[in-house]
Each structure stands twice: as structure tokens, then as C-alpha cells.
Amino acid sequence: MRPRKKWGAKEKWRTSPPVMRRTLKQVHVHHTASSNSYGRDDVPGILRGFYRYHTKSLGWSDIGYNVLVDRFGRAWVGRYGGDMVQGAHTLGFNHNSIGVAVIGDYRKKKPTRPVIRTVARVAAWQLDKNERRAVGKVKVVSKGSDRFRRGKKVTLPVIDGHLHTNQTACPGRQLVKVLPGIRSRAQYRIRRH
Secondary structure, X not given: OEOHHHHOOOHHHOOOOOOEOOOOOEEEEEEOOOOOXXXXXXXXXXXXXXXXXXXXXXXXXXXXXXXXEOOOOOXXXXXXXXXXXXXXXXXXXXXXXXXXXXXXXXXOOOOOXXXXXXXXXXXXXXXXXXOOOOOOEEEEEOOOOOOOOOOOEEEEEOEEEHHHOOOOOOOOHHHHHOHHHHHHHHHHHHHHX
């Protein structure tokens, strides 16, 4: 996992200390809905752009995603604060999850094999540390989203797409199609551990 320093995060842009979560029940998969035509050397600048947008335009305390994955299969640390930091990626469901965003637009474009491998690897690493399975469903309580009212108990996939919790097309049709394979790969890695 490439640290924030590698993409040039300006730590002074963070406006408050990180909020830590107690446990992890889910991995929410996102896409950034940005260009798919970028080179390896472009990624740090792209991440700085997301960071600037989240902090300066939206007024968030930090970048929203815990981890970002580029089309080459490299994982980058997003949100500051370590493994148990709460992200700002999935309205109503941030309190017991991490957000993994794939850089690009996956409504029509299929994710690369390295992307699928890396998302599965990140999910397995996080879920295994919290003694969770990657396949199956989990019961969670919404903190309030445009799909589920505050206090609503819902059953969702352990590894899901943003659209399972909110009214959105994220992470795109093509990324949603590979979620079953990501779950299987992640569970295989957990079993081997």
C-alpha cells in the first residue's frame, strides 16, 4: 500500500483529527467516475485533486476514501489515521466500514485484472483483521442515507457496491458485475491465512 506521502498529501489541509471506528463489518466499493485514460505517473496528481475537492470544495476534514486503487492495481492510502479510521465514503454506513475507490469510470469500462486482484486483497486484509468473512451478508444499522432512514436495520453483502446503500450508480455496472468474483477471491485469501 502506497502511503499518503507518495501522492503528496498536504497534511495541513486536514481540519480535524481522524474519527476511529470500533469494528469493521463491510467493505464498500466505489469508483471515482473520473477519466480512465491516465498513466502511472499521473496518479499522485489525480489523488491530490480528489483530496483538494473533498477538503476545499466539499469542506470535509480529509479525503473520503480509505483506500484508492488505480487501473494498474496499485493501492494508495487515502484517509489519514491508519487501519481503523472512519471514512466519509458511504453516507449512513461509514461507522463500521471502509471505502475502497477504484480510480476511473466503470459504467461502461471493465475493470482490469490487477484492479480486481487488488480490491480483493485490500478487502481480505481488512476483513481478516476483524475476523469477518468476505462472502455472505451482514446486518447493519443505517445512520441515515437517501436509501435507508436512520435506525433502519438492513442486510447487505459484506463486500458491496455504493449503490447498495445509496441512490447512486456508483461503482458502475462493470465493477458491480465483478463483485461476486472479488468476494470469492477475498474469501480464498482469508481461508489461506
